[in-house]
Amino acid sequence: MTVIESYADVVRDSGTLRRFLHGLPGVDQVGAEARAAVLATRSIKKDAKAYALDLAIRCVDLTTLEGADTAGKVRALCAKGRQPDPTDLSTPPVAAICIYPDLVGTAVRELAGSTVKVASVATAFPSGRASLSTKLADVREAVAAGADEIDMVIDRGAFLAGDYLRVHDEIVAVREACGAAHLKVILETGELSTLDNVRRASWLALLAGGHVIKTSTGKAATSATPPVSLVMLEAVRDFALATGERRGVKLAGGIRTAKEAVRYLVQVNEVAGPEWLDPDLFRFGASSLLNDIILQRQKLRTGAYSGPDYVTLD
Amino acid sequence: MTESSRERSSAPPGRIAVRKTYKLYIGGAFPRSESGRSYEVSAVDGRFLANAAQASRKDARDAVVAARKAQPGWAKATAYNRGQVLYRVAEVLEGRRAQFVADLRDAGSPDAEAEVDAAIDRWVWYAGWTDKVAAVLGTVNPVAGPYFDFSAPEPTGVVAVLAPQRSALLGLVSTVAPVIATGNTCVVVASTDRPLPAITLAEVLATSDLPGGVVNLLTGSTPEIAPWLAAHADVNALDLTGADPAGAVELEIAAAQTVKRVLPAPAAEPDWSADPGLRRLSAFLETKTVWHPLGV
Numbered sequence: 001m002t003v004i005e006s007y008a009d010v011v012r013d014s015g016t017l018r019r020f021l022h023g024l025p026g027v028d029q030v031g032a033e034a035r036a037a038v039l040a041t042r043s044i045k046k047d048a049k050a051y052a053l054d055l056a057i058r059c060v061d062l063t064t065l066e067g068a069d070t071a072g073k074v075r076a077l078c079a080k081g082r083q084p085d086p087t088d089l090s091t092p093p094v095a096a097i098c099i100y101p102d103l104v105g106t107a108v109r110e111l112a113g114s115t116v117k118v119a120s121v122a123t124a125f126p127s128g129r130a131s132l133s134t135k136l137a138d139v140r141e142a143v144a145a146g147a148d149e150i151d152m153v154i155d156r157g158a159f160l161a162g163d164y165l166r167v168h169d170e171i172v173a174v175r176e177a178c179g180a181a182h183l184k185v186i187l188e189t190g191e192l193s194t195l196d197n198v199r200r201a202s203w204l205a206l207l208a209g210g211h212v213i214k215t216s217t218g219k220a221a222t223s224a225t226p227p228v229s230l231v232m233l234e235a236v237r238d239f240a241l242a243t244g245e246r247r248g249v250k251l252a253g254g255i256r257t258a259k260e261a262v263r264y265l266v267q268v269n270e271v272a273g274p275e276w277l278d279p280d281l282f283r284f285g286a287s288s289l290l291n292d293i294i295l296q297r298q299k300l301r302t303g304a305y306s307g308p309d310y311v312t313l314d
Numbered sequence: 315m316t317e318s319s320r321e322r323s324s325a326p327p328g329r330i331a332v333r334k335t336y337k338l339y340i341g342g343a344f345p346r347s348e349s350g351r352s353y354e355v356s357a358v359d360g361r362f363l364a365n366a367a368q369a370s371r372k373d374a375r376d377a378v379v380a381a382r383k384a385q386p387g388w389a390k391a392t393a394y395n396r397g398q399v400l401y402r403v404a405e406v407l408e409g410r411r412a413q414f415v416a417d418l419r420d421a422g423s424p425d426a427e428a429e430v431d432a433a434i435d436r437w438v439w440y441a442g443w444t445d446k447v448a449a450v451l452g453t454v455n456p457v458a459g460p461y462f463d464f465s466a467p468e469p470t471g472v473v474a475v476l477a478p479q480r481s482a483l484l485g486l487v488s489t490v491a492p493v494i495a496t497g498n499t500c501v502v503v504a505s506t507d508r509p510l511p512a513i514t515l516a517e518v519l520a521t522s523d524l525p526g527g528v529v530n531l532l533t534g535s536t537p538e539i540a541p542w543l544a545a546h547a548d549v550n551a552l553d554l555t556g557a558d559p560a561g562a563v564e565l566e567i568a569a570a571q572t573v574k575r576v577l578p579a580p581a582a583e584p585d586w587s588a589d590p591g592l593r594r595l596s597a598f599l600e601t602k603t604v605w606h607p608l609g610v
Contacts, residue, residue: 304571305375307548
């Protein structure tokens with residue numbers, strides 16, 4: 001059962017769903033930006049910074065989603081995910097490796113025996129422009145190959161056209177195809193144009209049973225921004241208050257520095273709550289972010305600024 | 315700005331002097347110090363001149379990031395192009411002559427006019443070396459085998475320059491120009507007590523064709539900033555010319571942790587008007603040797 005009982009009447013037909021989503025309180029855009037900006041001014045130093053950096057590493061979905069990905073590159077990425085900094089064995093492993101479905105088998109073999117999960121994008125990532133049967137086949141193949149988590153994209157065309165039920169039913173179908181695998185629903189907020197739409201899409205994905213709502217594919221011009229993450233964190237908080245179920249948030253795209261990552265963690269703590277400071281409920285989708293966090297960790301350990309010569313190229 | 319405009323009292327009656335806020339020069343922009351600190355700069359006669367930004371270790375870190383970002387592009391520019399850009403800097407230096415003369419008088423230069431002349435000439439001299447240094451320092455090596463074997467100089471990378479404390483313009487130019495002429499980028503810590511000529515030089519660089527980040531200029535306490543640059547793993551070389559001789563050994567030890575090239579601190583500040591030779595150009599170059607099969 002993927003539909004929340006108390007909201008069963010909401011998703012009964014397209015009219016009720018539309019009325020519910022449009023009945024959500026509007027987002028004060030200026031207010032959201034101001035709140036996000038204020039939260040970004042917190043100064044996180046010393047022990048708190050060390051904790052935040054380690055938490056950020058534990059929350060990273062180390063990602064490679066390029067047409068040029070090879071099995072060799074995925075193996076290298078898996079090795080890095082298990083042991084991000086070979087010069088400091090106290091560095092925790094990342095949460096997951098995020099790749100295209102055809103490379104899931106490689107990653108599963110490489111990550112056997114580790115805590116690192118395998119996440120696969122699916123459903124005609126990144127555009128989502130394919131028939132439902134193609135999308136579901138994509139998901140089933142990834143799950144059969146051993147993916148622990150599936151990152152799906154919503155049909156933004158249908159969402160923007162107001163066909164919410166279609167988006168909802170698609171997410172429900174994908175969730176069923178996932179079986180035991182966790183489902184992350186990519187809203188691609190850069191294409192949703194307003195924060196009101198972000199709030200609606202977040203609720204839509206949560207109602208449809210997504211375990212995690214994710215900002216972006218990383219392929220659009222704008223990706224995760226502080227106001228967008230604020231709105232999504234509010235959505236999971238409100239959803240938890242209404243239903244008692246804690247769902248996760250994943251921020252992806254454009255987060256490249258440890259400083260930005262720590263600011264987002266502050267936001268998670270302040271907006272959603274400290275329970276969300278956990279890799280099960282919060283993730284960063286990132287590739288170059290990990291190197292910057294490692295450099296900051298090295299700075300904390302040695303007292304001297306480190307440089308890109310001391311981390312892997314990837 | 316002329317000498318008199320730095321003195322509030324000299325504004326004509328009825329007009330309030332427009333005074334400059336002195337900032338750092340990082341990545342082609344003029345940011346305030348991250349720390350928000352500034353310090354008082356006085357003329358040799360004790361007269362208050364200005365408040366200059368007092369850079370912190372984080373400003374040094376940001377400057378290294380900017381220098382690293384600019385380095386590949388600057389090194390890849392043709393030697394001819396680098397020479398043209400540096401010559402353009404000399405042209406703009408010439409245009410700011412009056413301001414430099416005023417700055418140097420305040421900084422206690424014995425002959426400000428002559429020092430500005432020498433500094434501009436020194437800059438032009440190094441601009442001329444950009445496309446000649448490879449021919450002079452590169453070699454074709456005789457080897458016992460059927461190979462064409464040659465060595466070519468390449469820039470070391472990011473160089474941290476502790477500018478001379480006494481000679482605020484000629485000394486500064488003589489340490490910065492040879493570093494960037496060969497394709498390095500640099501983070502320069504200006505003379506602690508005489509930073510104003512360096513700030514004016516930064517304005518010259520910002521209005522020349524020099525890409526942002528090739529020269530990054532910090533004002534503040536050299537003993538405070540130097541250890542962070544010496545230990546910084548992303549700095550490839552260190553010029554200790556302006557270091558306190560007593561503390562220079564510590565800086566060399568810190569630099570050794572990351573195998574930096576170090577140009578040691580002189581026992582006393584050298585006479586900058588002397589012929590500089592190629593020592594400073596060659597100090598921040600690596601040698602790449604290529605063995606090319608002849609195929610005969």
